[in-house]
Amino acid sequence: xxxxxxxxxxxxxxxxxxxxxxxxxxxxxxxxxxxxxxxxxxxxxxxxxxxxxxxxxxxxxxxxxxxxxxxxxxxxxxxxxxxxxxxxxxxxxxxxxxxxxxxxxxxx
Amino acid sequence: xxxxxxxxxxxxxxxxxxxxxxxxxxxxxxxxxxxxxxxxxxxxxxxxxxxxxxxxxxxxxxxxxxxxxxxxxxxxxxxxxxxxxxxxxxxxxxxxxxxxxxxxxxxxxxxxxxxxxxxxx
Numbered sequence: 001x002x003x004x005x006x007x008x009x010x011x012x013x014x015x016x017x018x019x020x021x022x023x024x025x026x027x028x029x030x031x032x033x034x035x036x037x038x039x040x041x042x043x044x045x046x047x048x049x050x051x052x053x054x055x056x057x058x059x060x061x062x063x064x065x066x067x068x069x070x071x072x073x074x075x076x077x078x079x080x081x082x083x084x085x086x087x088x089x090x091x092x093x094x095x096x097x098x099x100x101x102x103x104x105x106x107x108x
Numbered sequence: 109x110x111x112x113x114x115x116x117x118x119x120x121x122x123x124x125x126x127x128x129x130x131x132x133x134x135x136x137x138x139x140x141x142x143x144x145x146x147x148x149x150x151x152x153x154x155x156x157x158x159x160x161x162x163x164x165x166x167x168x169x170x171x172x173x174x175x176x177x178x179x180x181x182x183x184x185x186x187x188x189x190x191x192x193x194x195x196x197x198x199x200x201x202x203x204x205x206x207x208x209x210x211x212x213x214x215x216x217x218x219x220x221x222x223x224x225x226x227x228x229x
Binding site for chain 1: 153155212
């Protein structure tokens with residue numbers, strides 16, 4: 001089955017930029033979605049179809065996808081961005097959705 | 109306002125069965141596919157199942173295929189997950205989530221708060 005990997009953690013200072021990667025074979029040919037999950041809460045969609053933002057999500061959240069890597073970028077990081085982030089992709093070869101392993105973002 | 113409220117979780121013995129429900133409101137239910145996603149507390153997300161808006165298309169993760177059945181009753185704005193032959197590794201918080209469209213490759217744009225299933229003897 002399709003495997004999607006993320007780094008387990010990322011630390012970033014307030015005001016700086018966090019980049020979270022999501023790796024998979026030819027992931028650039030698929031639509032990738034990103035979710036933010038804070039402790040004790042349900043996930044929230046922050047980026048969909050590689051780079052689109054749902055209404056209400058700050059412009060500081062952006063995405064890109066090419067080759068074997070999709071990236072979620074959080075600009076001007078704030079304390080409230082501290083959370084787990086998961087990527088998601090539809091694996092057309094198996095008719096399954098697949099989530100990445102998740103990245104815990106810590107704001108220093 | 110979109111609301112998704114799961115129910116039906118609890119403690120069940122290995123080999124047992126359980127039916128989860130998800131009551132939906134705030135959108136035209138049969139226009140959208142729906143998902144079940146589970147999460148072991150403190151761990152990652154695992155997609156479980158997807159059902160199309162009119163119930164004609166269903167998809168399952170390999171880990172639950174043949175044991176779980178997803179269904180929906182559009183007249184009641186409700187989604188269900190029938191779980192049979194439960195295993196200890198099925199222990200998780202089960203989320204109901206609304207698809208942004210009518211199936212892949214759309215994202216899950218709204219989530220419920222989850223219902224906890226514990227499989228233990």
